[in-house]
């Protein structure tokens with residue numbers, strides 16, 4: 643196998659703070675580079691690729707050079723887990739961003755080399771690349787991004803990614819960040835599509851965690867309204883806020 647090189651932002655071991663695996667230990671591999679500019683982004687550093695990436699281990703933070711081969715990434719991840727005395731098959735490896743699909747083949751190679759479960763976390767903003775690589779991952783988490791929180795409307799790309807998941811029968815979950823400016827129409831647009839194409843897939847409404855440039859989080863009344871709209875349609879929806887900021891975890 644020819645080893646591909648890619649750009650990472652950081653690797654670390656922590657508590658999964660979002661969606662379906664909330665509260666479980668995850669090994670995180672954050673990719674560098676993202677073409678989107680979500681107003682709630684908590685990792686704007688990862689928008690650009692960098693010359694080095696950080697490995698946060700039990701002994702401190704060490705910098706390694708980018709680009710790095712998939713084989714070396716696996717070695718760094720193994721070494722990191724060893725420090726915590728955890729085995730690869732005991733935790734999930736989350737490939738996150740940045741936007742992982744900007745380096746889709748590199749991500750596939752890491753997933754193939756890793757002996758444990760691999761979760762792909764993606765914005766679902768590039769349906770063409772998604773269809774080429776999605777089957778390499780054990781679980782997929784797609785962010786449904788609304789126009790009120792984005793500069794672009796990704797509705798068509800989201801639809802195509804989710805249609806591919808439905809066609810191939812892939813294990814997936816959907817996350818939608820919502821804020822005080824989110825509209826019921828935006829929620830209904832997502833519910834319409836999910837009810838038609840993936841009616842039993844887990845949907846997580848995630849109240850926005852405030853960052854300096856972002857709008858306000860939604861009120862509890864808004865959250866309850868949107869939640870009951872989904873329940874009334876017999877969708878598998880729940881409200882799950884991020885917990886890693888509360889825990890001051892990475």
Ligand code: SF4
Pocket residue numbers: 676677678679680682683684685686688689739740741765
């Ligand atoms: S897709 Fe993720 S990394 Fe990119 S801007 Fe949005 S929140 Fe930030």
